[in-house]
Amino acid sequence: MTENDVTRAVIVTGGGTGIGRATARAFAARGDGVLVVGRTESTLVETAKDHDTIRVLAADITDPAVPEHVVRTAIREFGRVDVLVNNAAALGYRPLADLDRGTADRQLGTNLVAPVFLTQSALGALEESRGTVVNISSAGALGLRTWPNNSLYGAAKAALDFLTRTWAVELAPRGIRVVGLAPGVVDTRSGPRMGLTDEQYEGFLAQISEQAPAGRVGTPEEIAWWVTQLVSPEARYVTGAVLPVDGGLSLT
Numbered sequence: 320m321t322e323n324d325v326t327r328a329v330i331v332t333g334g335g336t337g338i339g340r341a342t343a344r345a346f347a348a349r350g351d352g353v354l355v356v357g358r359t360e361s362t363l364v365e366t367a368k369d370h371d372t373i374r375v376l377a378a379d380i381t382d383p384a385v386p387e388h389v390v391r392t393a394i395r396e397f398g399r400v401d402v403l404v405n406n407a408a409a410l411g412y413r414p415l416a417d418l419d420r421g422t423a424d425r426q427l428g429t430n431l432v433a434p435v436f437l438t439q440s441a442l443g444a445l446e447e448s449r450g451t452v453v454n455i456s457s458a459g460a461l462g463l464r465t466w467p468n469n470s471l472y473g474a475a476k477a478a479l480d481f482l483t484r485t486w487a488v489e490l491a492p493r494g495i496r497v498v499g500l501a502p503g504v505v506d507t508r509s510g511p512r513m514g515l516t517d518e519q520y521e522g523f524l525a526q527i528s529e530q531a532p533a534g535r536v537g538t539p540e541e542i543a544w545w546v547t548q549l550v551s552p553e554a555r556y557v558t559g560a561v562l563p564v565d566g567g568l569s570l571t
């Protein structure tokens with residue numbers, strides 16, 4: 320495939336499941352080339368099924384060699400990079416009293432350090448395309464909110480928002496926009512990855528549906544649509560903003 324065959328070239332980390340899968344497919348439906356990255360090849364292949372502009376790369380983004388490899392692969396496949404979606408994350412509730420080094424390294428490595436070096440590796444290509452970085456944050460970490468028993472995850476997302484604002488200023492002279500998107504609770508069947516049983520996860524979704532002004536949790540497709548909007552040419556006056564897409568949850 321060459322750059323002439325696709326409208327734009329998009330990298331989506333964590334593209335094998337949930338919001339990342341929906342985002343990859345939303346871009347593909349618009350004729351964009353998409354490189355989905357994650358550790359599990361089978362879920363990436365499932366994302367790409369029936370979408371001929373989606374390519375897969377099984378890789379761990381916390382491996383220091385991987386960011387360069389991801390960008391090189393996208394350029395080999397599509398000849399360019401227009402959009403980097405830093406979506407992959409390590410979930411997992413853990414009270415401070417139970418935090419261990421391994422969990423801390425994994426959460427910060429995946430949710431904060433990897434986006435830093437992926438974005439750094441993509442700078443040259445994004446400058447050439449006057450491209451956009453989208454950092455997937457969380458409405459739970461917006462403003463002065465707190466997140467008992469999930470402090471490290473929330474801290475990584477709050478730090479990611481700081482990177483979004485700061486990079487928007489730092490990279491504007493290079494023609495690169497940086498935006499954030501903060502989903503509320505989205506049903507991605509992620510209960511087990513958060514350390515919850517199926518029953519606890521259903522209870523959590525029901526409780527959020529009560530609390531959110533929208534009266535329900537979100538769908539991955541509702542998040543994906545906003546990612547595609549934020550990188551559209553019509554959105555070019557937006558940079559450094561973190562958009563809550565949360566059914567009003569963060570206002571409660």
Ligand SMILES: NC(=O)c1ccc[n+]([C@@H]2O[C@H](COP(=O)([O-])OP(=O)(O)OC[C@H]3O[C@@H](n4cnc5c(N)ncnc54)[C@H](OP(=O)(O)O)[C@@H]3O)[C@@H](O)[C@H]2O)c1
Nearest residue numbers: 333336337338357358359379380406407408457504505507
């Ligand atoms: N779902 C929600 O309610 C919600 C709410 C707010 C924010 N968010 C954010 O939205 C994003 C997507 O969430 P989701 O619910 O779709 O979660 P998810 O289904 O658990 O997706 C996370 C993805 O990241 C990948 N990943 C994790 N560690 C990785 C690593 N080291 N290297 C490469 N890929 C890795 C996983 O694939 P592998 O395991 O195969 O590597 C998985 O596909 C995350 O940033 C999350 O924090 C979600």
